[in-house]
Amino acid sequence: MSSELTSEDFQQALNEYWHGRPPSSLEDVMALYGVLAVVESSGQLYRTPSALEPFIDDGRLVTIYLDLTDREPTVADIEQSTLREEHVSKLAYSHKSSGRGAKYSLTQIGSKNGNDADGVASTILSRIRSWTGQDSTQSLTGDDGHPDAWIIEKLADVFEKDSETLEGLKENVRSLLPEEESVPTAVTIRFKFSDKDVESLPSSTEEWVWPEDIEVLNEAMRRYATANAADKNMDNDSSEGQAVGVVTGEPSRVVGTPESPLEVYSVKHPDAQPGLRRNQSWRNYPVSPDTAMLFAKGQDLVEQCVYRRGGMETYAMPYFAGEMTGEKAEALYLAIDSIREQSKYVESGDSPMAQVTFRLQEHEDEAVRELAEQELRFYTVTMPISDDKHIVSEAPAADTYWITQLADALVDTLQGPTCEPSYGGFAKVKNSKSEKWPLLYLPDDRSSARAVAFYLITGHEFMDSVFAYRDDDEGDDFRRIADHRLISGQQLDASTLFDEYLRRYDDESEGSEQPSYQTVAQQLVHLETLSRAGLLKGIDAPIEPTDNPMTIDTDFDTSDLATIREHRLEAFLDRPLFADSEGNDARRATAVAGVLVGQISWHQENERSIGRPLDAATSGDQMTKNSLENTVTTALEKAKVYAQDSEHESDRDLLFPETVDELLATTDDMPTNWNIDKRELQFCYVLGHAHGRRSMPNAFDLYEGNDATGTEESTAEESSAD
Amino acid sequence: MSPKIDNDGVPDQCLSFTVTSSWGHFKRVGRTVTKQTYRIPPRTTIAGMVAAIVGADRDSYYNTFGIENAAMAITPLSELRTINIPTTGLGTDPDQDVTTTVKKRRNFSLTYQETTGDRQLHAYEVLADPAYRIDLALEDETFYEQLQEHLVEGTSVYPPSLGKSEYLATIKDVEIDQTPSRIDGESTYDIDSVVPISLAEAIPQGGVTYSAERSPAAMERHTGGRRTTHFDDYIFTQQPDSPVRVGSGTEITPVSVEDRTVVFR
Numbered sequence: 007m008s009s010e011l012t013s014e015d016f017q018q019a020l021n022e023y024w025h026g027r028p029p030s031s032l033e034d035v036m037a038l039y040g041v042l043a044v045v046e047s048s049g050q051l052y053r054t055p056s057a058l059e060p061f062i063d064d065g066r067l068v069t070i071y072l073d074l075t076d077r078e079p080t081v082a083d084i085e086q087s088t089l090r091e092e093h094v095s096k097l098a099y100s101h102k103s104s105g106r107g108a109k110y111s112l113t114q115i116g117s118k119n120g121n122d123a124d125g126v127a128s129t130i131l132s133r134i135r136s137w138t139g140q141d142s143t144q145s146l147t148g149d150d151g152h153p154d155a156w157i158i159e160k161l162a163d164v165f166e167k168d169s170e171t172l173e174g175l176k177e178n179v180r181s182l183l184p185e186e187e188s189v190p191t192a193v194t195i196r197f198k199f200s201d202k203d204v205e206s207l208p209s210s211t212e213e214w215v216w217p218e219d220i221e222v223l224n225e226a227m228r229r230y231a232t233a234n235a236a237d238k239n240m241d242n243d244s245s246e247g248q249a250v251g252v253v254t255g256e257p258s259r260v261v262g263t264p265e266s267p268l269e270v271y272s273v274k275h276p277d278a279q280p281g282l283r284r285n286q287s288w289r290n291y292p293v294s295p296d297t298a299m300l301f302a303k304g305q306d307l308v309e310q311c312v313y314r315r316g317g318m319e320t321y322a323m324p325y326f327a328g329e330m331t332g333e334k335a336e337a338l339y340l341a342i343d344s345i346r347e348q349s350k351y352v353e354s355g356d357s358p359m360a361q362v363t364f365r366l367q368e369h370e371d372e373a374v375r376e377l378a379e380q381e382l383r384f385y386t387v388t389m390p391i392s393d394d395k396h397i398v399s400e401a402p403a404a405d406t407y408w409i410t411q412l413a414d415a416l417v418d419t420l421q422g423p424t425c426e427p428s429y430g431g432f433a434k435v436k437n438s439k440s441e442k443w444p445l446l447y448l449p450d451d452r453s454s455a456r457a458v459a460f461y462l463i464t465g466h467e468f469m470d471s472v473f474a475y476r477d478d479d480e481g482d483d484f485r486r487i488a489d490h491r492l493i494s495g496q497q498l499d500a501s502t503l504f505d506e507y508l509r510r511y512d513d514e515s516e517g518s519e520q521p522s523y524q525t526v527a528q529q530l531v532h533l534e535t536l537s538r539a540g541l542l543k544g545i546d547a548p549i550e551p552t553d554n555p556m557t558i559d560t561d562f563d564t565s566d567l568a569t570i571r572e573h574r575l576e577a578f579l580d581r582p583l584f585a586d587s588e589g590n591d592a593r594r595a596t597a598v599a600g601v602l603v604g605q606i607s608w609h610q611e612n613e614r615s616i617g618r619p620l621d622a623a624t625s626g627d628q629m630t631k632n633s634l635e636n637t638v639t640t641a642l643e644k645a646k647v648y649a650q651d652s653e654h655e656s657d658r659d660l661l662f663p664e665t666v667d668e669l670l671a672t673t674d675d676m677p678t679n680w681n682i683d684k685r686e687l688q689f690c691y692v693l694g695h696a697h698g699r700r701s702m703p704n705a706f707d708l709y710e711g712n713d714a715t716g717t718e719e720s721t722a723e724e725s726s727a728d
Numbered sequence: 729m730s731p732k733i734d735n736d737g738v739p740d741q742c743l744s745f746t747v748t749s750s751w752g753h754f755k756r757v758g759r760t761v762t763k764q765t766y767r768i769p770p771r772t773t774i775a776g777m778v779a780a781i782v783g784a785d786r787d788s789y790y791n792t793f794g795i796e797n798a799a800m801a802i803t804p805l806s807e808l809r810t811i812n813i814p815t816t817g818l819g820t821d822p823d824q825d826v827t828t829t830v831k832k833r834r835n836f837s838l839t840y841q842e843t844t845g846d847r848q849l850h851a852y853e854v855l856a857d858p859a860y861r862i863d864l865a866l867e868d869e870t871f872y873e874q875l876q877e878h879l880v881e882g883t884s885v886y887p888p889s890l891g892k893s894e895y896l897a898t899i900k901d902v903e904i905d906q907t908p909s910r911i912d913g914e915s916t917y918d919i920d921s922v923v924p925i926s927l928a929e930a931i932p933q934g935g936v937t938y939s940a941e942r943s944p945a946a947m948e949r950h951t952g953g954r955r956t957t958h959f960d961d962y963i964f965t966q967q968p969d970s971p972v973r974v975g976s977g978t979e980i981t982p983v984s985v986e987d988r989t990v991v992f993r
Contacts, residue, residue, distance in 0.1 A: 028926035030961040031942040033758060249955045252757065252942070270761050289955050291757045328928030381928055396851055397762040398812065403927055403940045482812050494966050495937035496809075540935065 011045055016339065017332025019045045023300060025254050029325045031402065033253045033293070035385045036267055038325060039307040040300025042339045046307075051299055052110065052224075052231055055094045057101035058192065060118050065089045065190035067097075068126060068179065071214060072164065073198045079160045081171065082198070084178045089192055096216035097194050100227050108136040110231040112161075112217050113194040120188035127176040130193045135165040135172065142229040146222060153205045154222035157197070228295060235298035236261035236288075239274040245285045249292040262288030264298035267305045268321060268387060269395045310345045313357045315466050316476070318398070318483050320388045322359035322464070324366075326381040327403065334381075337374045341365045357464040359384055363406050364457065382406065386493065388486040398482050399490040406460075408495045408541070412468070413459035415538035419531050420448050420455070423551045423577065427704045430578030432527035432696070445471050445528040463492075472532040474509035492541055500545035503533060504685035508627040511692055515625055526696040529689075547582040565711035571701050572664035574708075575601060578697050579668070584690075592682035595673040597694035599638045600626075602665045604698020606641045609648060609661060612702070620644065621699075626692035630684065634691065635677040642666065665698070730872045731799070731865035736981040737992050739799045739865030743904045744985060745879055746805065747777070749897045752858035752890035757944070764853045765891065767808040768922050768962055770943035771800055771993060774862060777897065782874045783885025787954055789871070790947045795958055797867040801990035803921040804968050805859040813854055816847040858890055863906065863921075863985050863992070876904050908983040908992070917982045918971035921990035922962040925980060930963050931973040937966040945993065960993060 023041050027034070040051075048055050067089040071082040100110035108114060114133040116125060137143060138161045146152040147159055164171045196214040199207070206221035217223050237244040245262030262285070263273055271291065273284040293301075311323045324341060326334045341362045366378035384404040389397055423429040425446065435446045444467045448455040462468045469485040476483045484506075488498060507529040514521035530549075536542040537549035562573045578601075584594040607619035620640060624633045645661040660666055673680070680687070731739040754766040754773050769777075775793035784792075792798065866872040878884055879902040888897045911917065916931060923930070930938045945960040963972055971989070974980065980991045 027961065028928055030926065030940040031758075034942070247955070249950075250957055250959070252956075252959055255959060270759050272760055275760070286953060289950075289953055292956065326928075327926065329926075380932075383927065395761040397759070397764060397853075400764070401939070403938060405937070407932075408937070494939065495935065496807075496966060 011336065011339070013332035013336040015045050015049060015332075016042070016335035019049060020330055020332060020335055023051060023296065024330055025256075026329070027255065028328050028330070029385075031252075032268075032270075032385055032387070033297075033301075035323050035325050036304050036308065037253050037297050037300040038330065038335075038338075039304030039323070039342075040297075040302070041304075042335060042342070043303040043305075043307055044300075045335070045339065047303075051296060051303065052100050052228055053098055054101040055099065058089070058094050058097070058099055058115070061089045061115065061190045061192055062091055062094070063088060065120075065192065066183075067093055068130075068183075068191060068193045070175065070193070070195045071198070072161075072195050074157065074160055074203070075198055075200045079164050079171075081164070081175060081178075084175070084182055086182055096218045097192065098216075098218040098224060098227070099192070100231055102231070108133040108140065108230075111227045112137055112223050113192060115192045116190065118190055120190050122188045123180050123183035123185050125188070126183060126191050126193065127179040130191060131165075131172070131176060131179065134161075134193065134195070135167065137230070138162045138165050140226075140230050140233070142233040143226040145229060146226055152222045152225060154220070157204070157220065157222055158226060161195075228299075232261060232295040232298050235264045235293070235295060238263035239272060240284050243285045245273070245287045247288045247292075249288060251292050251294040251297060253297045254294050256294075258294045260288050260292035260294055261298055262286070262291060262293075264291075264293040265302040265305070267301055267308045268389070270387075270389075270397060307339075307342050310342050311358045311362075313359070313465070314391060316470065316483075317391055318388055318466075318486050319391050320357075320386060320466070320486065320489075322357070322362075322384045322386045322404070324359075324362045324382060324384050326377060327383050328381045333373070334377060337366065337369070337377060356461050357466075359386075359464040360457075360461045363460070363464075386490065388483075388490065390483070399487045401490050401494050404490075404493045408493055408539070409460060409463050410456075411539040412463050412492065412535060412541065413456045415535045416445070416459040416462070416468070416531070417448060417452060417455045418538055419534045419550065420446075422534075423581075424530055424534055425527075427574070428708055430574040430576070430580070430697070432523060432530070432700070433704070435524070443471070443524045443528060444468075445531045446524055463489075468532070468535075472510060472529045473506040475513045492536075495541070497541050497543040498536060499543055500533075501683070501685060502544075503536070503542075504683075504689045507533075508685055508688050508692070512625070512627040515627075520621065520625065523696040523700050526692050530693060546587050547585060549581070549583050551581040564708055567702070567705045567709055567711075568664070570705040570708050571662070574701070574704060575664055575668060575697075590681050591672055592680035593686065593690045595669065595675075595680060596634070596677070596682060596687050596690035597697075598665060598669045598672055599634060599641075599677065600691040600694025600696075601698035601701065602641045602645070602662060602669060602694075603637055603691075604695040605662045605665060605701050606644050606648075606698075608699050608702055610644070614648070621695060626688055626695060629688050629691050631677045631680060631682075631687065634687070638669075638677060662701070730867050730869035733797065733799050733865060733867060733992075737799055738908060738910065738981050738983055739992065740907065742799065742863045742865035742906050742908055742985065742992075743876060743879065743902070744861060744863045744906050745902045746859060746861050746900050747888070747890065747897050748806075748857070748859040748900070749890040749895045750857060751892075751895045752855035753852060753895060754855075754891045754943075762812070762851045762853055765810060765855055766941055766943050767810070767855070767939065768802055768804065768941055768943070768964060769860065769890070771802075771945040771960065772943075772947050772956070773891065774800060774802065774864070775947075777888045777890075778864065778875060780886040780888050781878050781884040781899075782871060784871070787949050790949055790954060792866055792868040792871050793946060795946050795993075799865045799992035801863040801921040801985070801992045803861040803863075803988055803990060804964060805861055806857050807968055808858070808964075808966065809856045810853050811856050812851055814849055814851045816849055854895075855890075861901075861988070863908070863990055865992070880904065903986070906985055908985045908990075911982045911984055911989060915976055917974050917976070917989060919974055919982055919991055920971050920988040922964040923972045923974060923980060923991050924960050924993050925963055925974060925978050926961060927963060929974060929978050931975055933970065933973055935967075936970040936973075938963055938972065939966055 069085045073080045073082045097113040099113045102109045116130045147155040236246040249260045313320045344365045345358045386401045386404050388399045424431045425434045435443045473485045514525045534549045563569045607621040610616035610619040649661045731741045733739045754769045756764045779789040944956040945958040947954045
């Protein structure tokens with residue numbers, strides 16, 4: 007159906023239902039989606055011709071001819087025919103999908119599966135009776151009512167319960183229709199009026215007037231369809247008045263309990279809102295009935311824009327920040343509609359925000375691409391998935407600027423020394439199936455890599471893979487708040503990040519098992535990416551290495567394990583994070599201490615088969631200056647002791663001499679004298695430790711000498727690491 | 729002499745003051761599940777706060793703060809950071825089942841809060857350390873003079889607060905007799921205050937994030953209550969040091985007050 011829509015259709019709907027102001031609030035966006043949905047459903051806000059589609063050519067239309075020319079209404083005739091396409095607009099049908107009872111329009115339908123003669127006589131006719139008796143229909147009668155409301159009064163007389171006319175109608179229907187056959191049926195009424203009895207009647211109508219042309223019936227339909235918007239969650243009361251609409255900006259009748267597609271507004275719980283007078287809600291939240299209907303209508307499109315993950319749902323509703331036009335509305339509709347399709351880069355089910363962005367940014371029409379560049383915004387709202395709605399975070403005008411910055415920074419980080427083992431970095435994972443380590447793999451091609459990075463960020467994985475786990479029922483998920491801060495360009499504080507990283511480190515530790523090095527590697531990638539994108543604060547040094555990865559010196563002697571280790575350690579430490587900062591080199595010292603502990607522990611485990619290596623005593627997230635001092639002291643002792651019976655010649659005096667030398671060169675003080683915060687110490691320690699643990703395995707990998715043991719051990723290590 | 733406001737909404741004089749608090753909460757309309765806050769106090773909220781200082785009666789001051797006869801510019805001075813604070817509490821609505829009325833004794837009846845009921849969890853989104861500079865001009869002479877007096881003396885009839893009564897506001901750096909001067913002839917303007925334009929009219933700047941809000945701007949008294957007569961769209965930046973950049977083609981009139989460029993509304 008969507009392919010048949012044109013920008014003119016959208017322009018027409020905008021002209022009719024859109025206020026003209028560029029969207030600036032959640033209400034605006036919801037109303038805009040309502041307008042798009044109006045186009046989707048054939049251009050009507052209240053009427054739902056599509057609901058009659060199953061009836062066309064297969065169903066029957068029962069028409070009651072009601073003559074209102076005399077004082078007493080009389081049923082002139084009842085007729086049955088096949089329901090044809092040309093009838094649809096005349097019937098002015100408005101479907102009510104929820105609940106039982108009468109549909110919104112005077113024209114009523116029965117079951118899609120068909121009704122027999124008795125069903126039509128009882129069920130459908132009683133729906134017409136129910137329609138005429140609705141409070142909202144009847145609200146048009148009375149002194150301040152509609153000038154043509156007498157038509158409704160006459161209808162009510164005819165369809166009065168147990169009245170002669172109603173019973174007569176039922177009889178007629180039963181005799182008119184075949185008794186056994188069950189056919190989908192619509193019942194409508196055509197009217198005959200004396201001249202000038204009806205104020206709003208178009209002059210061109212036939213003698214027998216269809217519901218379409220009778221304004222008071224349409225108004226009753228609108229009232230009925232929006233009745234809920236004024237009395238939801240109220241007993242025998244309603245909230246409505248005359249005021250300036252929050253969306254329309256124009257004075258009109260307004261209602262106080264409009265539909266709320268995200269369920270963020272209701273007057274259901276006065277206890278949660280001290281002093282709430284439910285019937286006065288229209289004063290603070292004045293919504294015109296048409297707008298309330300637009301909200302309801304846009305619901306399905308809003309639901310396209312949700313991304314659910316880990317107990318939280320994030321709505322990212324795209325819109326254009328400028329004035330709406332038919333072309334923009336069409337582009338927007340098609341982009342939202344496309345979320346149902348497969349994306350080019352990643353399987354469907356990925357974040358709608360990324361899908362919509364790519365759909366528009368890679369559009370074949372240059373005008374749309376330009377529009378995406380300049381005006382595309384997202385209204386984002388994050389809530390826990392729960393009946394108890396609660397907004398955790400919200401950004402009214404999120405654009406893709408910061409996400410793009412971050413995506414670029416992530417690609418740069420992965421292509422830089424941090425993920426290059428020959429330059430002291432951590433190894434990437436080999437393929438995209440490594441779902442466990444999403445921050446350690448991107449495609450080689452830069453534009454695909456950027457796209458995947460964009461998906462990782464909008465799909466929450468960027469944050470979820472390094473922050474502490476949250477339980478589903480934990481309420482405010484800080485990871486989503488952090489997502490929102492990044493999208494709106496607010497920097498994250500380093501101390502907050504260190505704390506999250508180490509809590510995650512703890513989450514990843516299973517009993518005495520240490521987290522694998524990828525846990526820490528991802529965190530360094532994360533931190534470095536934020537720093538590169540300018541979204542990190544609270545630390546005196548940039549995180550990203552200053553060297554251009556293209557100029558990295560990888561030309562070193564790879565025929566000697568000790569040389570490889572030394573080169574890698576130097577390169578690892580050659581980053582601003584570990585540089586001397588105003589006479590304080592505690593971060594560097596901590597990292598080097600971590601490296602040594604990691605190296606000794608690896609040696610104990612792999613060369614000496616010690617079941618409980620040095621680093622098992624204190625895990626990284628528990629490390630204090632005191633425990634680090636104890637651990638480092640032990641590590642230094644072991645380095646000496648083990649060296650005496652090492653097989654490698656270079657280790658004759660001291661195991662891992664490059665690290666010990668580096669530590670002694672960095673500081674004369676013991677850890678208890680270092681000037682460093684606890685979490686910062688812990689993060690630098692786990693970074694160094696992860697490097698140290700991988701020091702020998704990486705050296706074996708890079709080793710190109712003749713020593714056969716090197717390659718063998720390397721293979722062994724790789725398989726055990728997996 | 730009270731200020732005169734011209735057809736572009738620019739006053740010939742105004743007063744300025746800074747309002748700060750540890751917390752702020754300007755409850756958004758249309759949200760009930762979380763008590764969310766606007767980042768920028770609505771124009772009507774500033775009106776209410778100023779009316780509190782002067783001691784104006786409830787529902788009495790809306791006409792003083794009409795779109796035509798009042799001009800206000802709001803300049804955020806702090807990072808507009810919010811925190812969700814879950815609070816547990818008892819409702820205070822006498823119609824709810826949380827209060828008890830003691831049996832009448834002569835002419836006295838005492839209603840007190842039933843404190844044994846179940847607490848309810850209410851989440852409030854609040855602004856942390858909000859601070860705004862307000863430039864204000866009112867054509868209502870009596871009101872304007874009273875306000876000046878109170879501000880200069882550092883007094884108020886009712887204590888001003890930022891949203892909720894417990895977020896008491898501090899008012900400082902009061903300057904009266906300011907003369908806003910129009911800025912003309914530039915191709916772009918960097919505006920410190922919030923700007924009543926649409927998002928698309930703000931010129932993008934690297935590293936600056938624009939945000940938008942639609943909030944009540946003026947109200948009127950109406951059958952035992954009040955109703956909003958104007959809503960405004962505002963653009964502001966997430967970074968308080970970064971102004972909103974606007975081209976000369978928009979329908980706003982930037983003026984200079986102190987060393988700031990602001991737009992009155």
